[in-house]
Amino acid sequence: MTGSNDKTIRIWDVETGATVGNPLNGHTDYVQSVAYSPDGRHIISGSPDMTIRIWDAETGAPVGNPLEGHTDWVWTVAYSPNGQHIISGSEDRTIRIWDPDTGAAIGTPLKGHTGGVTSIAYSPNGQCIISCSADKTIRIWDADTGAAVGHPLGGHTDLVQSAAYSPNGRHIVSGSADGTLRIWDAKTGAAIGNPLEGHTDWVWTVAYSPNGQYIISGSRDKTIRIWDAETGTAIGTPLQGHTWYVNSVAYSINGDYIISGSGDLTIRTWDAKTGVALGNPVAGHTDLVTSVVYSPNGRHIISGSFDMTIRIWDAETGAIVGKPLQGHTDTVCSVACSPNGQRIISGSRDKTIQIWDAESGTAVMRPLEAHTGSITSVAYSPDGQRIISGSVDQTIRRWDVETRTTIGDPLKGHTAAVQSIAYSPNGRRIISGSDDGTIRTWDAETGAAIGYPLNGHTGEVHCVAYSPDGQHIISGSVDRTIRIWDADTGVEVGKPLEGHTARIPSVVYSPSGKHIVSASDDRNIRVWDAKTGTVIGKPLMAHADHVMSIAWSPDGKHIASGSWDKTIHVWDLLPNPPIQASFSCDQAHADFYAQPDANGWVRDSKNGLLYWVPPDCRTGLHSPAVLTIPPTSHTRSVTLDFDEFVFGTSWTHVLNCT
Numbered sequence: 001m002t003g004s005n006d007k008t009i010r011i012w013d014v015e016t017g018a019t020v021g022n023p024l025n026g027h028t029d030y031v032q033s034v035a036y037s038p039d040g041r042h043i044i045s046g047s048p049d050m051t052i053r054i055w056d057a058e059t060g061a062p063v064g065n066p067l068e069g070h071t072d073w074v075w076t077v078a079y080s081p082n083g084q085h086i087i088s089g090s091e092d093r094t095i096r097i098w099d100p101d102t103g104a105a106i107g108t109p110l111k112g113h114t115g116g117v118t119s120i121a122y123s124p125n126g127q128c129i130i131s132c133s134a135d136k137t138i139r140i141w142d143a144d145t146g147a148a149v150g151h152p153l154g155g156h157t158d159l160v161q162s163a164a165y166s167p168n169g170r171h172i173v174s175g176s177a178d179g180t181l182r183i184w185d186a187k188t189g190a191a192i193g194n195p196l197e198g199h200t201d202w203v204w205t206v207a208y209s210p211n212g213q214y215i216i217s218g219s220r221d222k223t224i225r226i227w228d229a230e231t232g233t234a235i236g237t238p239l240q241g242h243t244w245y246v247n248s249v250a251y252s253i254n255g256d257y258i259i260s261g262s263g264d265l266t267i268r269t270w271d272a273k274t275g276v277a278l279g280n281p282v283a284g285h286t287d288l289v290t291s292v293v294y295s296p297n298g299r300h301i302i303s304g305s306f307d308m309t310i311r312i313w314d315a316e317t318g319a320i321v322g323k324p325l326q327g328h329t330d331t332v333c334s335v336a337c338s339p340n341g342q343r344i345i346s347g348s349r350d351k352t353i354q355i356w357d358a359e360s361g362t363a364v365m366r367p368l369e370a371h372t373g374s375i376t377s378v379a380y381s382p383d384g385q386r387i388i389s390g391s392v393d394q395t396i397r398r399w400d401v402e403t404r405t406t407i408g409d410p411l412k413g414h415t416a417a418v419q420s421i422a423y424s425p426n427g428r429r430i431i432s433g434s435d436d437g438t439i440r441t442w443d444a445e446t447g448a449a450i451g452y453p454l455n456g457h458t459g460e461v462h463c464v465a466y467s468p469d470g471q472h473i474i475s476g477s478v479d480r481t482i483r484i485w486d487a488d489t490g491v492e493v494g495k496p497l498e499g500h501t502a503r504i505p506s507v508v509y510s511p512s513g514k515h516i517v518s519a520s521d522d523r524n525i526r527v528w529d530a531k532t533g534t535v536i537g538k539p540l541m542a543h544a545d546h547v548m549s550i551a552w553s554p555d556g557k558h559i560a561s562g563s564w565d566k567t568i569h570v571w572d573l574l575p576n577p578p579i580q581a582s583f584s585c586d587q588a589h590a591d592f593y594a595q596p597d598a599n600g601w602v603r604d605s606k607n608g609l610l611y612w613v614p615p616d617c618r619t620g621l622h623s624p625a626v627l628t629i630p631p632t633s634h635t636r637s638v639t640l641d642f643d644e645f646v647f648g649t650s651w652t653h654v655l656n657c658t
Helices: 651-657
Strands: 008-012 019-025 033-036 042-046 051-056 074-079 086-090 094-098 105-111 117-122 128-133 137-142 160-165 171-176 180-185 191-197 203-208 214-219 223-228 234-240 246-251 257-262 267-271 289-294 300-305 309-314 320-326 332-337 343-348 352-357 375-380 386-391 396-400 418-423 429-434 439-443 449-454 461-466 472-477 481-486 506-509 515-519 524-529 535-541 547-552 558-563 568-572 579-583 588-592 601-603 609-612 626-629
Touching (some): 033 074, 042 074, 051 074, 051 086, 137 160, 171 203, 171 214, 180 214, 214 246, 214 257, 223 246, 223 257, 289 558, 300 332, 309 343, 343 375, 352 375, 386 418, 429 461, 439 472, 461 506, 472 506, 506 547, 515 547, 524 547
Parallel strands (some): 117 160, 160 203, 203 246, 289 332, 418 461
Antiparallel strands (some): 033 042, 042 051, 074 086, 086 094, 117 128, 128 137, 171 180, 180 191, 246 257, 257 267, 289 300, 300 309, 309 320, 375 386, 386 396, 418 429, 439 449, 506 515, 515 524, 524 535, 547 558, 568 626, 579 588, 601 609
């Protein structure tokens, strides 16, 4: 089983790697820790929502009410060996003991740590509890009385992230942000031997093998290491395969296998003797995301990737829906959904178009083949009866959905690759953007070119779109500008929209037509006023690489963006409105954007300093809120709570309002 940033717990089949049943839903924040009861009948989970939950392992149903009492994030949970108690450790610096039958807290919290409690465990005989903390120490407690046993175990030079008992209860192993593991005598608290060194970054997680002969560790250096528990020497080479931090490791009951969970969103199984990875990791996209689109009802997001697959995601939770759509033999460059939401089409570098059943994820008939080059863009006609495709072969093709055959001859005129295509809202026209630097308009029925090419960009045109009323066309280019055109005359409207510092591969109108959103290789998303061409607010920044595709939800409330960083982000409350903070004492108010400047300061509309954001919180700070798909530990979303935020010119007035 696994707990995730998507707020769910999942159960997996060890042999096949397939999920068992539905996700366990109930937490209102991500799931930080999970554990089975000794008899395997129940699961417990701890979350930053400050609760512990108990679940029926067979049905996935919650058992009783959440266990509440902690006043901050719950980092870690565990069962006692006899299953009669649950323990939890929290950022509130306490450990709590609970009765799993009643959900009631037993006794008072165990206090002593001066930092958040990051990991806890029972001794094999159930008589003691160990805890480790951000205060750099490990503590031992009497499980019956809750009293501290001896002095804190000190030696690590940074926060202690994980600790575990040996199976015979004689030793304790700990892993720390100082990059080392330490072994301790459980009775005396004395350190045994020298620190175990080898990892090049934080040690997140440690565990003993069932026979006690080995220790495993997972690290921020993306590796797992196996150690001789007696001598402390590393065994073999590090287990490599994860592409991000290794957050959790464990042995199988028989000791034959090691499992690991990582911030790369995968779970891997390893042969404990050879260190060889077994099977395929469980994951989302494994390569760059090239294209995203909403389903017509707004409930799902469809994405295409360099990994040759199409995936469907729940637009609200970010969870994967079904299995990946597989069939292409090269990069999926473009995806689109039929107007009724029943079909998905994809265009690929393998020169084919695939049609998929949106519900089952299966391919409908054979691929559409006619292009002689990579297919860069695909789209449905508004009535859903036709498909158009653009290609590196410099042509646009029209397809009959029912017969899956081409209609007429290819549309020719561009002198370089066609990068983007779109139907007009009434379905009568087609527009195309090309590496030849032009936009062309075509009669959708006859395929004849309409008027002259639209010239103005000084670089390749990589994206085009119609306004919802069909009166305007927008285009984005390698020249780093967006241009607006009169759809009837082909005349440019106003000045180019400037602000991006790199290529613009995707632009789209809001459903209302009042706004334009653009994505760029500069990793930013910008929102523009479609009438004035002025940028609204500050850039939306969260992606760690080029933003390749952008889509507006049908209700206009969200934007989805796909990036080379392998994630999709969903943005809320667009276009980016200012947050309004009120100073209730004198009814003064000011509008400001929750985005820090280069020095970390957030300023009001008059450039006044409001508050300072620490460096480690600036990455992932968003206004509006953002959902990352799949959720990751390294692309966290940082949000600011303004419920109790007040400001003004007089500190005494501000103080009286707090």
